[in-house]
Amino acid sequence: MAVAEETLLQQLIRVEPQLKPPQHYPNMRALEAFLEGELRHLLEERRLGYSVALLPGGRYLAQVVDDRSRHEATGFSAWKALAKAYLRWRGLS
Amino acid sequence: MVAVNEELYTILSLMVEDMPEEEGQAALSRLAVMRSTGGFPLDPYLAEALEGMARSMKQKDLDALVFQLLESRSWERPLPLVGLELAVREHLGRSGFFYQVERFPDTPLYRVALGRTKPKLRLEEGVSQAPWAGLLALSRRFYGWR
Numbered sequence: 659m660a661v662a663e664e665t666l667l668q669q670l671i672r673v674e675p676q677l678k679p680p681q682h683y684p685n686m687r688a689l690e691a692f693l694e695g696e697l698r699h700l701l702e703e704r705r706l707g708y709s710v711a712l713l714p715g716g717r718y719l720a721q722v723v724d725d726r727s728r729h730e731a732t733g734f735s736a737w738k739a740l741a742k743a744y745l746r747w748r749g750l751s
Numbered sequence: 752m753v754a755v756n757e758e759l760y761t762i763l764s765l766m767v768e769d770m771p772e773e774e775g776q777a778a779l780s781r782l783a784v785m786r787s788t789g790g791f792p793l794d795p796y797l798a799e800a801l802e803g804m805a806r807s808m809k810q811k812d813l814d815a816l817v818f819q820l821l822e823s824r825s826w827e828r829p830l831p832l833v834g835l836e837l838a839v840r841e842h843l844g845r846s847g848f849f850y851q852v853e854r855f856p857d858t859p860l861y862r863v864a865l866g867r868t869k870p871k872l873r874l875e876e877g878v879s880q881a882p883w884a885g886l887l888a889l890s891r892r893f894y895g896w897r
Binding site: 691694695701706708709710713714736 | 837853
């Protein structure tokens with residue numbers, strides 16, 4: 659039986675359960691604000707550096723940085739890029 | 752960073768003054784709620800950025816931005832300031848800018864960079880405690896050039 663591929667959001671919540679949205683948001687923008695806000699809060703609490711950029715082509719580039727490494731990822735929204743970069747930093751992607 | 756909500760309230764009040772009365776009143780009542788609930792930490796850079804916006808942006812752009820800030824975001828958890836920052840970033844993205852917000856670990860500071868490719872490549876950088884204020888302050892430099 660084919661197993662449905664885990665979405666980025668599902669993967670993120672599995673790794674960091676506190677990022678599970680506490681409610682159903684009526685629109686994507688509210689969900690994006692929640693996820694980016696919580697993710698950044700988590701990174702700041704763990705004393706990790708990070709950056710989020712909108713590139714001239716319209717894609718987002720995020721980096722998660724510690725003393726020894728720098729992991730980056732791109733995405734079509736800021737939180738997705740940041741989530742991918744964070745999962746890479748954790749060695750999970 | 753100190754809370755100077757009165758200052759924000761005054762500045763935003765000035766911005767909505769020229770809106771149609773009904774919309775302006777609605778915006779002001781929301782501002783009053785934000786103020787009474789303890790709202791925003793503001794740094795001097797932010798106050799300067801807001802004043803700069805008020806002076807240098809075209810009225811319709813200003814109206815659009817203020818409305819976007821007030822209307823488009825949920826002010827609940829998580830961080831109102833991130834919601835505000837997203838609104839500013841969307842506005843700048845739609846206006847043809849690209850940008851970067853970078854967090855320095857173990858400091859309250861963010862590096863912000865704002866650029867445009869047209870009419871020619873140009874990049875401005877700064878450091879701020881509030882990325883959305885820093886980005887707006889940088890955008891003012893571009894508008895000042897026009």
